[in-house]
Amino acid sequence: MDPIKVGLLGFGTVGSGTFTVLRRNQEEIKRRAGRGIEVARIAVRNPAKAIAALGDAAGSVQVGDDFNSVVDDPSIGIVAEMIGGTGIARELVLRAIASGKHVVTANKALLAVHGTEIFAAARAKGVMVAFEAAVAGGIPIIKALREGLTANRIQCIAGIINGTTNYILSEMRERGLDFATALKGAQAHGYAEADPTFDIEGIDAAHKLTIMSAIAFGVPVQFDRAYIEGISKLAGIDIKYAEDLGYRIKLLGITRRTERGIELRVHPTLISAKRLLANVEGAMNAVEVHGDAVGATLYYGKGAGAEPTASAVVADLVDVTRLHTADPEHRVPHLAFQPQSLSDTPILPIDEVTSGYYLRLRVADVTGVLADITRILADAGISIDALLQKESEQIADNGETDIVIITHETLEKNVNAAIACIEALETVVSRVTKLRIEALN
Amino acid sequence: MDPIKVGLLGFGTVGSGTFTVLRRNQEEIKRRAGRGIEVARIAVRNPAKAIAALGDAAGSVQVGDDFNSVVDDPSIGIVAEMIGGTGIARELVLRAIASGKHVVTANKALLAVHGTEIFAAARAKGVMVAFEAAVAGGIPIIKALREGLTANRIQCIAGIINGTTNYILSEMRERGLDFATALKGAQAHGYAEADPTFDIEGIDAAHKLTIMSAIAFGVPVQFDRAYIEGISKLAGIDIKYAEDLGYRIKLLGITRRTERGIELRVHPTLISAKRLLANVEGAMNAVEVHGDAVGATLYYGKGAGAEPTASAVVADLVDVTRLHTADPEHRVPHLAFQPQSLSDTPILPIDEVTSGYYLRLRVADVTGVLADITRILADAGISIDALLQKESEQIADNGETDIVIITHETLEKNVNAAIACIEALETVVSRVTKLRIEALN
Incomplete structure (x- = not known):
């Protein structure tokens, strides 16, 4: 059987990684898929640059800057969208679908x-849209969840x-x-843009x-309902105090089914240092x-990088190659x-x-x-699991602690109400820093 | 569409777990699979016991002790073999295949x-044999590797x-x-038979x-070529010495592609305590x-237990339900x-x-x-990464260490030859305990 032909849209990190992996492992992939998979066309803004990057391989593939002509090409079976963003990428994906193409995207x-x-x-068109590479790079988590x-x-x-x-938090x-220094290091090492x-x-x-x-x-996907809090305001002192209490702080994405709705939230989170998840360090x-x-x-x-992401893109190409002639049902x-x-079910x-909380405040x-403070928490029905008051040697000169x-x-919302009361106390001289704790059960 | 009918062979831990999970999550599973999946018949040596275990659910399923009649039943679409072993299970699986049934097995x-x-x-018959539950229980590792x-x-x-x-080694x-005591504890807790x-x-x-x-x-599967060494001879002192050197001992299954062939081996293995794999404790x-x-x-x-294993069995049932009417190609x-x-490629x-080694011996x-000793190793071309000689307080009364x-x-084989020379030294008063070290790269 002839190889199935792929049209690559975009030739950045993921696009070129996909080309490299497909080419290097073509024999192994064919032994698995039962059919060759080859990149026949590449559409990219700067074809000359792509051709230079392709080197010896440039002869095997048609490179140009007309994205639509790749999407419309009847010899192309699968369009791999590697552009990113929600503008031109959306138009091209919809156009590929409309012309009956299967789509793989990261x-x-x-x-x-x-x-x-x-x-x-x-x-409506009976085509596949595969997206393993969209989540957690080379980890086959979409397949694990869906199948x-x-x-x-x-x-x-x-x-x-x-x-x-995760790299910044590890550092x-x-x-x-502190955050700003760690971010600069991440940028210098290519882990941050x-x-x-x-x-x-x-x-x-x-x-x-x-x-x-x-x-x-x-x-349905409901990005606009997600609660999102990043790490740019996270203080080093909270990472240290968390560690003293047996926790590590990770930027977690948490989604949970509860009786009242679905939680969908991203924020810095304390998790027990004993958990495997707490020990995932660096850019992993x-x-x-x-x-x-x-x-x-x-x-x-x-979760990122040229070849790990390409690993997921190519796995999707193999899946589509296997199943694209099968009955869509x-x-x-x-979406599984x-x-x-x-x-x-609504997003909460x-x-x-509902969560556990870490609260830090400075008091006279x-x-x-x-x-x-403990009276305010008790009145709000909030029970205390642990309390850390810094010892006298760590008290500032002005007697604050x-x-x-x-x-x-x-x-x-109960914690927020209690925090407002605490912050209103005259003896409380700082805002209350609030972080969430996840028990992972 | 009518539900697809499953015939369960065996109703032990995995069989009853499969029945329970399918029944409890039938709505959710149908939302995913697009079709119901129901256990219509159960064949088991002791039907009365199974019926008692089924309780209220006994009315929904036909229970008997005639395994062949379930396998031959034309209304059964998938046979789930939950008997185990290589005797009757092999016959029934081959019989199911011969009668055109798809098979799921653990x-x-x-x-x-x-x-x-x-x-x-x-x-030859164009049927599927799915076996996610055969490896690592509920972890979808077969799917990760194959797809x-x-x-x-x-x-x-x-x-x-x-x-x-792993439970015994953690304990x-x-x-x-020591091993014997930990084994007894594992048996008492139901982790060992x-x-x-x-x-x-x-x-x-x-x-x-x-x-x-x-x-x-x-x-091809080549169990007879596997090298197999268990943990029954592992001494507690080696776990301790390994820990002193920054390692943990795990019973690892290791298979690796090398230029000379494929490694296929199971044995107690030292791995760096910093690795995630070293921190997998208990029965996980x-x-x-x-x-x-x-x-x-x-x-x-x-990796085991009624419902985790059933999770993999049911995932296979869903896969078969989706794909059983599709073209086998x-x-x-x-086998991926x-x-x-x-x-x-031969099994080595x-x-x-090739491996790193941990050698323990007692000397005068x-x-x-x-x-x-170091001369013998050097002559064999074996270089030493670390050497631990117990300090004087730990030397036995007879001056041995x-x-x-x-x-x-x-x-x-070079290590084995060197060990033979070391054991021949008059000053070496014990056999040499040899364990392998895995760098995981």
């Missing part, structure tokens, strides 16, 4: 924001799904750096979490999934659940989320301050 | 030993794939127990490793897979590679394997003994 933003539109279009755990009523997912922020903890906003403010993680949440619980990713039958499972690997539904079976606003070291409180699980 | 021994025969029969990592030339797999032995290390041979001698792990090796490298399983594109990935979860090949593309005998504390040597990577 574009988390596109699917988290426009997934409903794209999957509906794909269904490997189908027996389960999935209860919750908690993941380290942004390598940039802050291990080397005692010149404009790091998408990563450090949690937006990238929220895109990925939105996709996993839809697949896990059978709900890991996703912990809890199912009612399987219990806890965890998936770990590289035999395929796994895009049959489209007519999606649920309208952050105020309605006068009699009765602790009694006032830090207090750290770990609470049991409680409703976010 | 039977690692059957596939590791008779896989070639069974997969050939299934191919999630298809882009990669897989380089090596190292796994904790037997929960019983030995954490509580300083009354006859624990299959687990503690590494046979169960070797069955699972054999299956993963075939899928990873595209070779984890598999680390290295691919040339993706790098290292790790998969963690419960669209399915993933049983197209059957005509299997490789005849253990003598030809006389001048020159260390010089003699333990020496522990960590070597760099070298050929097993």
Whole structure:
């Protein structure tokens, strides 16, 4: 059988990684897929640069800057969208679908924001849209959620799904750096972009979490409902205090099914240092999934980079190659659940989320301050799991001292109300820093 | 569409777990699979006991002791073999295939030993034989290897794939127990069977490793070529010395592609305590897979138990339900590679394997003994990475002392030859205890 022909849109990190892996492992891939898979055309803004990068391989592929002509080319069976973003990428994906092409994409933003539109279009045309590379790079987490755990009523997912922020947090903890210094180091090492906003403010993680949440619980993608808090305001002192209390701080994406709705939130989170997830360091990713039958499972690997991401793109190309001539009803539904079976379970606003909390505040070291604070918490029905008052040697010259409180699980809005009361105390001389704690059960 | 009907053979831990999970999550599973999946018949040696165990659910299913009549029943679409072993299970699986049934099995021994025969029969009849539950219980590792990592030339797999032995090793290390005491505790807690041979001698792990090796490298299952060494002879002192040197001892299944052949071996192994894999404790399983594109990935979860194993069985039932009416060529090949593309790369005998080594021996504390030993190693071309001589307080009254040597990577047969020379020294008063070290790269 002739190889199936792929049209690559974009030739940046992921696009060129995909080309390299497909070419290097073509024999092994063919032994698995039963059919060759080859990149026949590449559309890219700067063809000359791509041709230079291709080197010896340039002769095997047609490179140009006309994206539409690749998408429309009847000899192309699969369009691999490696451009990113929600502008031209959306138009090209929809155009590819309209012309009956199967699509493979690594574009988390596109699917988290426009997934409903794209999957509906794909269904109407009977084509596949595969997106393993959109979440956690080379870790086959989409396949695990959509196919490997189908027996389960999935209860919750908690993941380290942004390598940039995990690298920064590891550096802050291990080397005692503040955020700005750690960010500069991450940029120098190529782990953070010149404009790091998408990563450090949690937006990238929220895109990925939105996709996993839809697949896990059978709900539409609803990125606009996600609660998102990044790490740019995280203080080094909180990483240290957390460690003193047996916790590590990770930027987690958490999505959980509760009786009142679905939690969908990204924020810095304290987790017990004993958990495997807490020990995922540097730019690595890991996703912990809890199912009612399987219990806890965890998936770990590289979440970014040319070849790890290409690993997921090519796995999707193999899946599409195997299944593209099969009856669409035999395929796994895009969002894991049959489209007519999606649920309208609401996404919970952050105020309605239940969590444990870490509260840090600075107080004047006068009699009765602790009694006032604990009274406020008790009146709000919030019970205290641990309390850390820094010892006298650490008290500032002005007699002020830090207090750290770990609470049991409680409703976010109750904690916020209590914090407002605490901040109104005259003896409390700082705002209250609030971080969430995840027990992972 | 009517539900697809499953015939369960056997109603022990996994069979009853499968029934429970399918029943409890039937709505969720149907939302995913697009079709109901129901257990219509159960064949079991003692139907009365099964009916009692079924309780209220007994009315929904036909229970009997005639295994053949379930396998032959034309209304049954999928036979789920939950008997285990290589006797009657093999006959029933082949009979099911011959009558055109798809098969789901958790039977690692059957596939590791008779896989070639069974997969050939299934191919000839165009039916699926799915076996996610055969390796690492609820962790979807078969799917990850067969589908999630298809882009990669897989380089090596190292796994904790037997929960019983991992539990025993955790207890030995954490509580300083000897093997016999830890085994008794494992039996008391239900983590080890009354006859624990299959687990503690590494046979169960070797069955699972054999299956993963075939899928990873595209070779036939060759259980008879596996090197197998269990933990029953492991001394507590080696766990302690290993820990002093920064290692933990795990029973690992290791399979690796080398230029000279494929390694396929199960034995107690030292791994750096810093690795995630070293921190998998208790009865949990984890598999680390290295691919040339993706790098290292790790998969963690419960490797045994009724519902974790049922999670994998039901995932297979969903896969078969989706794909059973599709053209067989669209399915993933049983052993991940197209059957005509299997490789005849040989399995390396253990003598030809390269590894680091931990050597422990007892010597008379006389001048020159260390010089003699290090001279023997140097003459054999074996370089020393670390050497631990217990200090005087730990020397026995008779002046004897333990020496522990960590070597760099070298050929097993060279180490064996050097050990023979060391044991022939008059100053060496014990046999040499040899354990392998895995760098996981």
